[in-house]
Amino acid sequence: MTTVKTLLEIPELRLRLRTGAGQLGRAVSRIYVTELPDPSRYVSAGEVVLSGLLWWREPGDAGPFVAALARAGVAALAASGADTGGIPPDVVQACAQHRIPLLEVPADLSFAVITERVVLELAAARGREPSGARKRLLAAATEDISLPVLLRQGAIELGAPCWVLSGTGRVVAGTAVPPEDLVAHFVPGREVTVHDGYALMPVGGSFAVPWLLAVAQPEPGELAAELAELVRLARARADQVRRMSGRAAEPLLQALADGGPVGDAYAASGLPADTEIRVLLARAPDENPALAAEMLAELLAEARPLVGVVGEDAYALVAGPGNWMRAAAEALTRLDRLMSLSRFHLGSGGPASVDGLHGATQEARHAVELAARRGGRIELVAGEDIAVHQLLAAGAPDELRRSVRERVLGPLLAYDAAQGTDLVHTVRVYLECSSSPTAAARALHVHVNTLRYRIARASELLGVDLNDFVTQVDVYLALLVTV
Structure with missing residues (x-):
């Protein structure tokens, strides 16, 4: 059985225990990479969570993150402080508080090396030392984390074309042209879905959009499952790169959100x-x-x-x-x-x-x-x-929208509330029918004279001429306002 202590004893990993000496006997089931501030939806019992601490911004951020790990029952947190000048003290304190072993990853050690070594250790502990095919797949995953390279090696070892497909239908990578709309035949919850000679397997990992491994053979076997696991790890690493890129873009996005200058931030965004x-x-x-x-x-x-x-x-x-x-x-x-x-x-x-x-x-x-x-x-x-008028109405602050609606439509709203009528709706239909009494009457299923009476009454209550174009614009914009 692989434990947290086992990982600490792997010399090439050079992991250093920062806290949690009393929990080193915890069993490890797999390794999972995440940079989410709240990973609670994605982590599970027995995992070693590997993180570059990209989610950490300031003291206090560690508490919710580590608490989520504790609730899930993870085995340990392996963290690199390369981007934060070392592991922040509140991360160490939170791990001690929640009894989560904290393993510090050397700044010069890549997550790919850690992942490969842990996967090998887990395979050996299960009594099935990786075969030559598995070792070659692991080498491909480590030496070049691109999915095309990994899938080419997988197709060679499996003797069949294979693809990684997104739940959106996108072909993420593959060794040939896949059958059209293969994803539509996948049955969620199944370990393997077989359709027309193709096997579909969930890649795994707690991502918002699922990925599938498709293999052009009806019985893919254990090696395909191993390939699916390596695809999961490659996706986790790629997702980490994406999050780092997003972090570099934050000054530009913050400037756009706040209305600040974007020149320098745009130039740095790439x-x-x-x-x-x-x-x-x-x-x-x-x-x-x-x-x-x-x-x-x-x-x-x-x-x-x-x-x-x-x-x-x-x-x-x-x-x-x-x-x-x-x-x-x-x-x-x-x-x-x-x-x-x-x-x-x-x-x-x-x-x-x-x-x-x-x-x-x-x-x-x-x-x-x-x-x-x-x-x-x-x-x-x-x-x-x-439409432009919708954008103009949407752009006003809530307080201004409420004020405008009450100022323009107040008497009409009060009359409808007191009399149980719906003159507001009548006026809106009338204006949307280009002020045509005939068209509005038809839309409301009333006689045209009834329509004219209602519009006259609404004009009287509002103190305006609803046949005047500028007045119509003002009233219609006020009718569009929702608060």
Whole structure:
């Protein structure tokens, strides 16, 4: 049995125990990499959690993270302080408080080396020393963490083409052209789904968007399961790189969110200077921006977006042409068929040049708020599809919106409340029918004379002429306001 003490005794890892000497006998089941501030949805009992502490920003951040590990029953936390000037004291204190062994990873030791060595140790402890094929797969995973290289080696060892497929339907990597829409035949919950001579296996790992390993043989065997595990580890490492890239983009995203200058931050982001940018803003269940960011990165993977989190929002910046909202909508449809999504709202703004990025960000924010108001589980709204009057109404602060609605419509709202009428709705239909009494009467299923009487009464109550164009604009904008 592999224990935390076993890992400490592997000389090439050079792990150093910082706290938890009384818990070294805990059994280790596998290794899992995460940089989420709240990993509670993804970690499980017996895991050694490997982290570069990218989630740590200030004293106090360690408490929730380590508490989540303790609740899940993880075996230990292996942490590198290379990006934080050493392991912060509150991480050590939190691990001591929650009785989580803390292993310090040398700054010059890559996570790939740790992962390979731990996987080998776990395999040997289970009484099945890796075969030559397994060792070659491990070597491919360690020497070149790119999935294409790993899958090429996997196809050689398995003697069959294989692919990694995203739950969105995207082909992440593969050794040939896969059958069309293979993901649609996967049955969630099964270890292996066989369809038309192809085996589909979940890659594993607690990611927002699942990945599948597809092999062109009906009985893939243990070696395919080993390949799926190595794909999981490669994905975890790639996700860590993505999060580090997102961290580098934070100054730009923060400037866009706050309305500050973007020049220097844009230059440092790596985005091209001569290309228009689309801004996408997403909100996911439980107000979890890290989850929303992961989904954005996966939904827009082919666009190579710059993804990051500011406050409660996840942002993606996409350079160049492309209908990415349409692509995201198609991907979400496929994903929802595989795993029922509880809620995901997405808005976009732009495209815009560097000088117009603030406006594009505001447009994306109004679009995602409109998506939320629609009430559906999955809603996507592109800024360019929002009418100008809707954008203007959405852009006002809540206090101003309430004030305008009451000032313009107050007498009409009070009359409807007192008399049980619905003149507000009548006025809105009338204006949306281009002030045509005939069209409005038809839409409301009333006689045209009744319609004219109601509009006259509403004009009297409001003290305005509802046939005047400027007045109509003011009243209609007030009718659009929701607070």
